[in-house]
Structures are given as structure tokens and as C-alpha cells.
Amino acid sequence: MALTGDLTTFNFADILQVLAKDKKSGVLLVEWKDMIVAYYVREGELVFARPVDKVFRVYTDRNFEQLIAKLRIKMEDIYKTIDRFFIPRLGQKEGIFSFTPGFIKFDSDVPVYYPVEELIMRASRLLTPEEVERKISEELLIFEKSPDADAKASKVKLTEEEKKVLSLVNGSRTVADIRKDSGLDKLTVDRTLYGLLASGIIRRKRKERVQKPFITLDLLAKIVEKIKQL
Numbered sequence: 001m002a003l004t005g006d007l008t009t010f011n012f013a014d015i016l017q018v019l020a021k022d023k024k025s026g027v028l029l030v031e032w033k034d035m036i037v038a039y040y041v042r043e044g045e046l047v048f049a050r051p052v053d054k055v056f057r058v059y060t061d062r063n064f065e066q067l068i069a070k071l072r073i074k075m076e077d078i079y080k081t082i083d084r085f086f087i088p089r090l091g092q093k094e095g096i097f098s099f100t101p102g103f104i105k106f107d108s109d110v111p112v113y114y115p116v117e118e119l120i121m122r123a124s125r126l127l128t129p130e131e132v133e134r135k136i137s138e139e140l141l142i143f144e145k146s147p148d149a150d151a152k153a154s155k156v157k158l159t160e161e162e163k164k165v166l167s168l169v170n171g172s173r174t175v176a177d178i179r180k181d182s183g184l185d186k187l188t189v190d191r192t193l194y195g196l197l198a199s200g201i202i203r204r205k206r207k208e209r210v211q212k213p214f215i216t217l218d219l220l221a222k223i224v225e226k227i228k229q230l
Contacts, residue, residue, distance in 0.1 A: 003028075003099035011131055012090055012123040015097065017198040020044035020116040026101035027058055033094045037085050040064065040104060046119060047110045048078045049085040064106045079113030086119075091126035115155035117199040121162070124195025129187055135197060136175060136190040142205040143193065144171035152201045165192040169202050 003018060007030075015028070019041055028039040028046075038058045040048040050071070052058055061067040068075060089095075145166075146152065153166065161184055168178045179189045196202040 003097075005097060007095040007097060008093045010097075011127060013120050013127065013195060013198045015099075016046070016116050016120050016123065017200075019099070020120075020200075024099070024101050025104065025106065026099055027104055028097060028099045029055065029058060030089075030095045030097045031055075032089065032092070037089075039086060041099075042106050042110050045110075045112045045116050046082060046086065046114065047112060049081040051085060059100075059103065062103060062105055064104055064110065065108065076111060079111070082114055087114075087122065090119075090123045117152050117155045117201070118157060120199040121156050121158070121195040124191050124198065127191050127194060129190075132187065132190045132194050136193050139174060139176035139179075141175045142171065142173065143169050143175075143197065143202045144205045145169055146200055146203050149201050152199060156199065156201075161188055162192045162195075165189055166196060166201065169193075169196070171205050 003015070018024075019028070021044070023044040025042050025044075028041055030037050030039065035051050036053070036055060037049055037051050039046055040050075042064075048064075048068070061070070068078065073081075158166065161182075164182055164184070165178060165188075168181055173181070175190075175193065178193070179186055182189055193202070197204070
């Protein structure tokens with residue numbers, strides 16, 4: 001999978017969604033304005049981050065456990081690198097990213113302190129109105145909870161406003177209804193819906209297909225009439 005782009009046009013909520021959907025493992029490299037940071041992803045989960053002075057240095061260490069040992073970081077403390085090098089940058093737009101799958105080897109389970117659903121919701125809270133409109137573009141859109149909504153939502157520290165929006169998603173309310181019934185401002189509602197959608201907690205409700213008859217009523221009447229004449 002080739003995943004490259006610019007953060008001005010492709011935000012972290014979407015990047016994480018893509019990686020989580022296919023449970024990709026590899027390294028997401030972001031060239032920020034002030035530094036280059038390598039973000040290590042295991043089966044769609046962001047587990048570690050480290051700044052590098054040169055891009056090629058990322059690819060010299062192919063075993064994750066050996067890399068952590070070389071850096072003298074305890075496995076239970078690797079989440080602190082996400083606190084330092086990822087979360088504070090969620091709202092920044094000046095960066096070029098690329099994802100390289102597969103080259104890094106994870107010998108064992110790696111602790112996940114921040115589930116990807118949590119990181120997606122954090123990213124969605126910082127989206128601009130223009131970014132939100134890409135997915136929440138119509139007031140008549142209808143969302144419903146995903147089959148595993150409760151399991152996914154349990155991984156996220158939802159705000160009270162987000163809990164309220166989620167409670168209003170029932171497969172029949174439109175976006176316009178949710179905005180009205182929540183009593184919240186439009187941007188808050190739309191950011192929440194965006195995050196819930198990207199994290200897989202909700203999904204767009206599919207329109208029910210009306211099966212068309214194989215033959216028209218007029219044609220059926222003519223066939224019946226012909227049968228009667230036999």
C-alpha cells in the first residue's frame with residue numbers, strides 16, 4: 001500500500017483510519033517543518049515515535065525490540081514518545097508523510113497505551129470546518145451504530161458532548177436532526193460525527209434497495225390474457 005501525501009490535504013484522522021482498517025504494520029514517516037519523526041505502527045496501532053536526523057536512518061533498524069533496547073527505553077514507557085512527538089502535533093498541517101509497510105519486524109506483542117480509536121477522536125477534535133465538510137457534507141446523511149460500536153467506543157475517552165452526539169445516532173436521525181437535538185454548535189457535532197465515523201464506531205446507513213419486478217403489470221396482464229385464450 002502506497003500511502004503518501006501532505007497533511008494540508010490528508011489529516012491524521014484519515015491516515016490512522018486507513019492504517020487501522022487493514023491492520024497495517026510499518027513506519028509512518030512525517031517530515032515536519034522542524035524535525036523528522038518516525039511513527040511505528042503495529043497492526044494498525046501507533047505504538048512508538050522517535051525523531052531522526054536523516055530519513056535513511058529509519059531503515060537501518062529492522063527489528064523493533066532490538067531498536068528499543070538500543071535506545072535504552074523500557075517497553076512499558078514507549079507510550080511516552082507518543083505523548084511527546086505525536087499528540088501535540090495532531091493539529092499541525094505543515095508536514096509531508098509517507099508510510100512504509102512491512103519492513104519493521106515485531107517479535108512479540110507491543111503494549112498499546114493509546115488505542116487507534118482514541119487517537120482518531122483526538123485528531124477529529126482539531127479538524128477545520130473545511131476538513132470536516134469532506135465527510136459530513138450533507139444534512140440529510142443518516143448514520144447508524146456499527147455492530148461493534150460498544151467495543152470500539154469503550155476504547156475512547158469521549159467527552160460529554162461526544163457521548164451526547166453518539167446517543168443520538170440511531171439509524172433514523174439525519175445530521176440536521178442530530179445538530180438540532182444535541183443543542184451543540186455545528187462544528188462540534190460534525191467533528192464528533194467525523195471522528196466516530198473514522199474510528200468505526202458509526203457508519204453511514206445504506207439505503208434499502210427496492211427490488212424491481214422482472215416484468216411490468218401491463219405485460220403480466222397480457223400474459224394472463226393469452227393463457228386464458230389457450
